[in-house]
Amino acid sequence: MPRWPSIAVGGMPGRVGLLLVVVALVVTVTGPFVAPFRHTALVGPILQGPSVTHALGTDQLGRDVLSRVLYGGRSVLLLPACAVALAFGLGGILGLVAGYRGGRLDQLVSRGADILMSIPPLLLVMVLVIPLGTSDVVLIATTGIWFAPRIVRIVRAATASVCTKDYVLAARVRGESTASILWHEVTPNITGTLLAELALRLNYAIIFITTLNFLGLGVQPPSSDWGLMVSEGRAFLGHRPLISIVPALMIGALAIGVNLLSDQIAVYLARNVQQSSRL
Amino acid sequence: MSSNPRDSNPAHRPPPGRADASPADRHQLGDRRESPAGFEIRELMIAYAGAEGLTPVVGGVSLRARSGQITGLAGESGSGKTTAALSALAYLPPGASRLGGEALLNGRSILDLERVALRRLWASEISYVAQDAGTALNPARRIGSQLDEILRVNRGLARAAARRRAVELLEAVRLPDAAGARRRYPHELSGGQLQRIAIAMALATEPRVIIFDEPTTGLDVTTSAEVIAMLGGLIRERGLAAIYISHDLALLAAISDQLVVFYAGEVVESGPTSDVLRAPRHPYTRALLDALPSARRALRPRGIPGLPPGRVVVERCSFTPRCPHAEARCREEHPALGAIQPGRFVRCVRAGELGPLPSEAAPILQPSRDRPRVPVLEVADLVCEYGQGAGRVVAVDGVSLEVRERQVVGLVGESGSGKSTIGRAITGLLVPRAGTLRWRGEVLPAGGRRTPAQHREIQIIFQNPDSSLNPRHTVAQLIGRAVVLFREDVPRSAQADLIAEALREVQLDPALMSRYPHQLSGGQKQRVAMARAFVARPRLVICDEIISGQDVSVQATILELVRTMQREHETALLFISHDLAVVRAIAQYVYVLQGGRVQEHAATERLFEAPAAGYTRRLLAAVLEPAGAAQDHGARPSGGGR
Numbered sequence: 001m002p003r004w005p006s007i008a009v010g011g012m013p014g015r016v017g018l019l020l021v022v023v024a025l026v027v028t029v030t031g032p033f034v035a036p037f038r039h040t041a042l043v044g045p046i047l048q049g050p051s052v053t054h055a056l057g058t059d060q061l062g063r064d065v066l067s068r069v070l071y072g073g074r075s076v077l078l079l080p081a082c083a084v085a086l087a088f089g090l091g092g093i094l095g096l097v098a099g100y101r102g103g104r105l106d107q108l109v110s111r112g113a114d115i116l117m118s119i120p121p122l123l124l125v126m127v128l129v130i131p132l133g134t135s136d137v138v139l140i141a142t143t144g145i146w147f148a149p150r151i152v153r154i155v156r157a158a159t160a161s162v163c164t165k166d167y168v169l170a171a172r173v174r175g176e177s178t179a180s181i182l183w184h185e186v187t188p189n190i191t192g193t194l195l196a197e198l199a200l201r202l203n204y205a206i207i208f209i210t211t212l213n214f215l216g217l218g219v220q221p222p223s224s225d226w227g228l229m230v231s232e233g234r235a236f237l238g239h240r241p242l243i244s245i246v247p248a249l250m251i252g253a254l255a256i257g258v259n260l261l262s263d264q265i266a267v268y269l270a271r272n273v274q275q276s277s278r279l
Numbered sequence: 280m281s282s283n284p285r286d287s288n289p290a291h292r293p294p295p296g297r298a299d300a301s302p303a304d305r306h307q308l309g310d311r312r313e314s315p316a317g318f319e320i321r322e323l324m325i326a327y328a329g330a331e332g333l334t335p336v337v338g339g340v341s342l343r344a345r346s347g348q349i350t351g352l353a354g355e356s357g358s359g360k361t362t363a364a365l366s367a368l369a370y371l372p373p374g375a376s377r378l379g380g381e382a383l384l385n386g387r388s389i390l391d392l393e394r395v396a397l398r399r400l401w402a403s404e405i406s407y408v409a410q411d412a413g414t415a416l417n418p419a420r421r422i423g424s425q426l427d428e429i430l431r432v433n434r435g436l437a438r439a440a441a442r443r444r445a446v447e448l449l450e451a452v453r454l455p456d457a458a459g460a461r462r463r464y465p466h467e468l469s470g471g472q473l474q475r476i477a478i479a480m481a482l483a484t485e486p487r488v489i490i491f492d493e494p495t496t497g498l499d500v501t502t503s504a505e506v507i508a509m510l511g512g513l514i515r516e517r518g519l520a521a522i523y524i525s526h527d528l529a530l531l532a533a534i535s536d537q538l539v540v541f542y543a544g545e546v547v548e549s550g551p552t553s554d555v556l557r558a559p560r561h562p563y564t565r566a567l568l569d570a571l572p573s574a575r576r577a578l579r580p581r582g583i584p585g586l587p588p589g590r591v592v593v594e595r596c597s598f599t600p601r602c603p604h605a606e607a608r609c610r611e612e613h614p615a616l617g618a619i620q621p622g623r624f625v626r627c628v629r630a631g632e633l634g635p636l637p638s639e640a641a642p643i644l645q646p647s648r649d650r651p652r653v654p655v656l657e658v659a660d661l662v663c664e665y666g667q668g669a670g671r672v673v674a675v676d677g678v679s680l681e682v683r684e685r686q687v688v689g690l691v692g693e694s695g696s697g698k699s700t701i702g703r704a705i706t707g708l709l710v711p712r713a714g715t716l717r718w719r720g721e722v723l724p725a726g727g728r729r730t731p732a733q734h735r736e737i738q739i740i741f742q743n744p745d746s747s748l749n750p751r752h753t754v755a756q757l758i759g760r761a762v763v764l765f766r767e768d769v770p771r772s773a774q775a776d777l778i779a780e781a782l783r784e785v786q787l788d789p790a791l792m793s794r795y796p797h798q799l800s801g802g803q804k805q806r807v808a809m810a811r812a813f814v815a816r817p818r819l820v821i822c823d824e825i826i827s828g829q830d831v832s833v834q835a836t837i838l839e840l841v842r843t844m845q846r847e848h849e850t851a852l853l854f855i856s857h858d859l860a861v862v863r864a865i866a867q868y869v870y871v872l873q874g875g876r877v878q879e880h881a882a883t884e885r886l887f888e889a890p891a892a893g894y895t896r897r898l899l900a901a902v903l904e905p906a907g908a909a910q911d912h913g914a915r916p917s918g919g920g921r
Binding site for chain 1: 706707708729731734737738739741742743746747748749750751752760761764765811
């Protein structure tokens with residue numbers, strides 16, 4: 001059994017990553033409860049600098065910036081997580097089956113993935129968001145569909161290479177079902193690849209969804225969202241930089257933290273298997 | 280003069296921690312301003328830095344490779360032979376450091392040279408041929424361009440001259456169509472051809488020392504015999520000092536002039552190859568010889584119990600735990616390497632009293648005539664193909680064979696003979712093109728479908744346990760899966776006991792249950808794979824090259840074990856192997872395959888004593904065996920001359 005704590009304690013990058021992710025999580029989860037004001041409440045004069053009542057000042061509508069930051073993590077954290085989960089659910093299963101079965105099915109799945117990948121992401125957004133609106137479900141589905149073919153490719157390749165191993169043949173000789181072979185024999189051996197990919201995709205999803213929010217295709221005002229805040233505050237960057245810099249820092253911390261942590265996990269998993277005896 | 284050097288020379292007791300700095304070693308160097316031609320290693324000590332400090336792996340090794348001769352280094356993996364040879368070229372493996380000693384090339388010390396001088400030396404006077412030539416060549420470049428590059432960079436030849444020289448070299452290693460091979464990419468050539476090219480590349484720099492690290496492991500018997508004969512000629516012709524590392528004593532017997540046996544990072548015996556093998560004086564050398572299966576005599580190979588320590592042991596004789604002749608004093612002091620006659624050295628305190636050690640290999644008992652047996656598996660006119668259209672390869676071309684109850688059937692052939700394909704077709708992994716498979720009278724469906732009972736009854740053990748054991752599963756999970764699937768008779772609560780029992784049966788400690796495969800040795804992994812196959816209570820176990828890739832000593836123990844398991848479980852075995860000697864040691868009936876067809880089949884004794892097919896005779900003639908393994912049979916295969 002892996003000793004989980006030792007993964008992050010293993011090295012400095014892992015510890016930093018864990019810390020950053022935990023900070024972002026704590027802010028997002030507890031934020032709405034500890035925020036001094038509601039994120040939509042107009043509580044003071046506009047574009048104030050930091051003061052005792054408004055630690056980070058107020059924005060262009062006179063809303064408390066700190067409160068908005070504390071409220072604004074939900075979509076940055078939740079939407080990418082759901083989108084990536086959707087992409088891995090779809091892409092992972094298709095990739096596993098295509099990699100294991102090969103032949104016609106593999107051709108079909110792989111070419112389908114190629115076609116989806118050839119569509120530029122913003123075009124995909126326009127096709128889906130413009131007629132269907134900007135609800136969370138649409139955002140998750142768009143991001144998930146954009147990512148799924150990439151997951152298919154990676155999982156398919158990893159699966160195909162694992163399937164050349166004799167332990168997969170041994171399982172077939174035992175008469176194991178396909179599902180059992182994929183779950184017991186293949187999945188544990190591609191976990192490292194999957195985790196590295198998961199972290200990368202989570203990062204892209206965070207950036208992608210904040211980009212959509214920034215462009216106004218995602219979460220709509222007056223909701224609070226870090227990406228949206230960066231967008232709204234950018235006009236006042238010279239005068240009141242905190243309005244956009246603080247949420248930008250939060251996005252950065254989350255993205256870097258996820259990356260560092262996942263690198264550490266991948267290293268840990270690889271080391272667990274590859275420890276070969278010397279001589 | 281006493282045969283025990285320590286008695287005759289008590290003043291020269293080795294200082295503690297430098298067990299090998301004995302006077303005997305200096306004698307062995309033998310030169311004392313004698314002509315320095317050749318390569319010499321003096322009291323080389325190498326240690327690895329690890330979590331628990333320095334681990335000595337080479338302890339004061341001295342040896343000499345004379346020009347125009349081949350010096351063989353023998354020993355199990357982990358005996359330090361490769362580390363010693365590479366370190367002597369100043370090519371230390373990562374994490375290793377030299378604690379002492381030197382290496383002399385034609386009398387010149389090389390280990391303390393500057394990096395630049397060392398690189399010049401590597402580029403011109405020293406060459407190394409690795410085990411797997413395929414990975415040493417760049418797959419994206421043609422052979423010619425890789426070979427020319429060496430000649431142009433290291434020898435300073437012009438383009439045209441390099442090309443001419445390259446063709447000469449390829450001809451020297453007897454590559455057919457040398458000019459044509461220059462235009463090929465590595466993947467277009469066979470393993471034997473690649474190994475010849477690797478040797479040509481090693482020769483290109485006109486080195487004075489050349490180190491071969493198991494260059495023919497992985498080649499077919501006949502190819503390997505050709506490469507070895509070619510090598511012996513080249514080395515003598517060119518006056519190279521060659522060091523040939525191998526765990527295969529039969530091979531070293533054929534090729535080497537001097538033999539140095541390594542154990543636990545030290546030389547335990549050395550001398551002229553024929554002397555060492557005909558009259559081994561160290562129990563380890565004897566044990567290695569007895570572990571070799573023989574294609575020419577009906578002898579049962581004997582395994583060496585236990586594992587080598589993997590490090591230098593200084594407080595006692597390192598071989599004691601595995602030695603049949605060990606006594607109290609062997610555990611109390613570390614023996615020095617002593618001369619028993621000029622040029623012959625042994626590291627054993629009992630060498631004098633024991634004398635040359637006789638073979639302890641027992642003859643294979645002829646099976647008593649027992650009840651007539653019913654066939655369990657009948658294969659008729661099996662045809663298997665890979666690929667489609669123009670790229671179609673017929674791997675098995677009309678093979679018929681039969682395996683009876685409790686019978687051990689050998690299936691022997693070189694690579695590409697289709698032997699593994701037959702195993703796969705029987706298990707249902709591969710859909711045959713034509714032919715019928717009958718299992719206990721019932722026809723097995725061609726589509727590869729098997730009933731649960733058939734899945735249980737037909738088990739397969741693969742060649743490489745690194746690939747056949749899922750690295751993410753513990754030993755208990757690996758065997759447990761077979762228990763869950765095939766042993767409905769065992770209640771859940773008793774499953775753990777059954778797994779422990781299965782491990783004990785293959786002579787593994789049940790405490791290993793919680794280990795992952797990477798925490799086991801190669802031999803242990805293969806035993807786990809065996810336990811997994813036999814726990815299902817099969818009627819037929821297909822053993823697909825299950826002992827190749829293992830050390831000789833481990834091979835013999837696994838062979839013994841599989842035989843015992845077969846008898847106790849009353850299963851039939853289909854034993855697939857490229858090694859005739861191994862098949863002779865285990866099988867009762869043998870099929871010889873070539874190019875997907877059965878060339879000959881007969882009871883083992885008859886096939887080996889009076890082979891009928893020309894192909895079988897050729898295969899048998901190519902098998903290398905040490906002449907000294909027993910008293911009879913003086914003939915050695917060509918290439919060994921002295």
